[in-house]
Amino acid sequence: MGKLNRRVALVGAGMSRFGVHYPKLRSIDLWQEAWLEALKLTDKGIKPQDIDELFLGNFTADLFNHQGHMAPQMANLIGLNPKPASRFEGACASSGIAFRQGVMSIASGVNDVVCVGGVEQMHELNTEGVTGALAAAADTTYEYYAGATFPGLYAAIANAHFHKYGTTSKDLMRIAIKDYENGKHNPFAQVQRTIPEVMEKYRKRAIQKGQPEPTWKDEFEFLESSKNPLIASPLRLYDCSLITDGAAMLFLASEERAYDFTDNPLWISGIGQGSDSLSLHDRKDGIITSLRATKAAAQQAYSMSGLSSKDVDIVEVHDCFTIAELIALEDLGFYAPGEAAKAIERGETKRNGKLPVNTSGGLKTKGHPVGATGAGQIVEIFKQMRGYAEGERQVKKPLKVGMTHNLGGSGATAVVSLITKEKI
């Protein structure tokens, strides 16, 4: 138990640009763009006839676009019919779950080569509609009528963390500033602008309109200003991820087939998945400053690979909100509970730091097309480890072990993957 019966390689990966695409681009278009991008980064190419099965992550095209039954539709667009195609749903962890299923299907010997992907087209609804659809990932029976929203649930987690460990809003701001700085260098990100650049935009606009020039002395003052309104206290606009249309795609192969597609495959050396109560109030022993599903998923991935948090060179964590990034760093074992904020302040999680975190810009700037997010995180780790990250974003130090952490809801689903350069 807890082992892959044979090795699984990641041989290609790519994503559409994440952004506000509807109606110009819809799921059908974004998915085909992801195929073309993934082909570019599959050294020796891949053909539909090479692929045995599709594992698709999508949260709720049903609610966003009135489209169910999406896997055969997406399989059709990339020439996979009549092969098996299934959709996996775990809220924002949908394509993380699809990835794990794809990995296990190769490890078991059922498949040799699979396509794993994710797609979500959210902008067909207005913000209120999107918020309503996303709320379906929380506990409708007992949380929704108490007024819970996703920012609200993570804000409640943040307040509990502040109370227990003395974490502050300023600690969260450092995470946002860092992620915006990374997103600036990601040509596939929805927002490619640093916080100082956002401030400059407001300053210029004020001058143009003949309004008084803003006098923020630094990013923190800006992030405390009315330009960064409270969404759910203590979380403000720049603490939150974006509403996004996008698709991401990965190609996985057995060790026997991997070299047909590339001379430099990466290896899925550890993978794990955890679950927890949908509602925050039902968490075991009342613990809400830490997510048990993340810990369980990480433990499985570490144990499967024989690696520990000390071996990880780069990580993409599920930063749907700044507080989620901070807690993930503690739950994944990088820092003791209550210690991540200090490490972030020391700059350890910056691109050139000891542990680069969310070099893609994270869900906050790269974007969060919920069902495509998990696959999108693996695209970033693939690009970084293979040296394909665009421009300044490429981490300079050698990257032997990469990790992804994908969450669903307020932590009811978590998927953790460990991707290595060497076979383990």
Add this chain to the structure above:
Amino acid sequence: MATTPMITVQQYFEYLREKKVMGAKCPKCGNIDLPPRRLCSECLAESEWMEFSGKGIIQTFTAIYVGAKVMTKKGYDRKHPYVFAVVKMEEGPSVSGQLVGIDERDPNTYYIGMPVEATFLKTEIRTDKEGNPVFRWDIGFQPVST
């Protein structure tokens, strides 16, 4: 002798309508659940109804400025946030509820550890054939009355 109703979501809501906080207690291991569950969350034995005092303390909270539709329909907006709270009941389990009876815009009027008591909040969910409103009742919280 009246038979005891089965532990269901609907029966829990019916008790809330009667302004009673009814949880569940496991006769086998003594574990207590709120909201109630037919199967004990610790040992999966069949639980029995247990009335709660309604008292608890705020475990965590947030003032929500961009609200759920159910709340914006009640008039809450960016200028008038509402407070979502998770309350640890004195019997042990925690439950979600709206916090009322405080000044939502003044964060000094509510805090983690604050003693609160249950109140019962109604929401119109639809109208019946005659056009009369149909309500749903939920548990909410307010500061303990002195």
